[in-house]
Amino acid sequence: MTSAERQAYTNAYSRELSDEEIAAGAHRELVGGLWDEIGPLQFYFLRSEGLRPEHTLVDVGCGALRGGVHFVAYLDEGNYCGIDRNRSLVAAGRLELDRSHITRRRPRLLVDDRFEVSLFGTAFGYALAISLFTHLPAGDIAECLRAVRQVLEPHGRLYASFFQAPRSGHVEPIRHEPGGITTYAGADPFHYSWEEMAALGAEAGLAARLIGDWRHPRHQQMLCFTRPG
Numbered sequence: 001m002t003s004a005e006r007q008a009y010t011n012a013y014s015r016e017l018s019d020e021e022i023a024a025g026a027h028r029e030l031v032g033g034l035w036d037e038i039g040p041l042q043f044y045f046l047r048s049e050g051l052r053p054e055h056t057l058v059d060v061g062c063g064a065l066r067g068g069v070h071f072v073a074y075l076d077e078g079n080y081c082g083i084d085r086n087r088s089l090v091a092a093g094r095l096e097l098d099r100s101h102i103t104r105r106r107p108r109l110l111v112d113d114r115f116e117v118s119l120f121g122t123a124f125g126y127a128l129a130i131s132l133f134t135h136l137p138a139g140d141i142a143e144c145l146r147a148v149r150q151v152l153e154p155h156g157r158l159y160a161s162f163f164q165a166p167r168s169g170h171v172e173p174i175r176h177e178p179g180g181i182t183t184y185a186g187a188d189p190f191h192y193s194w195e196e197m198a199a200l201g202a203e204a205g206l207a208a209r210l211i212g213d214w215r216h217p218r219h220q221q222m223l224c225f226t227r228p229g
Contacts, residue, residue: 015030015086016086016088017092022092022095027088027092028064030063031063031064031066031089032131032218034217034218037217038130038131038217039066039070040070041216041217042067042070042071042128043074045159045214046126046128049126049157049224051074053074053076053079054079055075055125055126056075056079056123056124056125057071057075057079057080057124057125057126057127057128058081058082058117058122058124058126058127058128058148059071059080059081059082059083059127060115060127060129060132061129061130061131061132062083062090062093063086064092064093065082065092065093067130068082068093068096068107069096069097072097072100072102072107073100073102073105077104077106078108080105081109081117081120081122081124082109082110083109083110083112083115083117083120084109084110084111085111086111090111094109108120114143114147117147118150118151120151123151123156124153125153126156126157126159127156127157127159128159128160129144129148129160130161131220132144132160133161133162133190133192133197134161134163134183134220135188135189135190137186137190138192141197141200142200145158145204145206145225146205149205149227152227153227154228155226156227157224158226159224160223160225161214161216161220161221161223162197162220162221162223163176163181163220163221164191164193164194164221165183165191165193167193168193168195168196169185169193170185171185171186176218176219176220177219178217178219179219194210197223201223204225205227206225206226206227207225207226208225208226209223209224210222210223
């Protein structure tokens with residue numbers, strides 16, 4: 001991937017879609033495609049980790065609600081919150097909720113580019129960040145972790161996917177299979193070692209656990225950050 005191609009990849013998610021593009025479903029590709037694979041994958045994974053309808057969940061980088069539509073339908077009314085920086089994707093998510101006839105379950109959605117999850121005024125037992133840290137430099141990940149920690153209940157958990165590097169400071173590009181995604185140390189999409197992610201969690205006051213493979217079709221690995229009791 002050339003530097004120009006990497007820049008285009010980085011800028012793609014920031015692009016605001018038109019109403020016509022949203023109506024045509026362009027948002028499903030902008031968030032990475034695999035709509036019918038990765039959405040249910042998120043949902044069933046969190047259920048396997050203990051998510052129940054009475055729990056509260058904040059979806060950081062919720063996009064167009066690829067996973068959110070499943071969580072909104074499952075959780076008790078008002079227990080799903082989603083935040084994303086791209087206003088058009090959040091609008092597309094509202095359309096997906098309308099089409100699924102679950103708007104009445106009162107999900108709360110917020111457009112914000114600095115992870116201001118405290119604006120929901122809710123303590124969360126669960127938090128989710130799917131395909132978010134894969135697009136963020138370490139400083140932004142640290143900011144996100146600090147913000148989420150502030151709203152997690154004691155023993156609350158943040159599950160985050162990432163592209164794993166074999167060691168800290170790995171500067172060579174890595175091609176991940178399946179999926180064929182090439183990641184970089186200093187460009188989007190980013191890769192990090194497990195130790196680097198754990199260190200970022202520790203700085204934010206979160207204990208990290210590597211879950212690893214969770215059957216993501218592009219070989220993203222899973223981490224769990226827990227707020228101590």
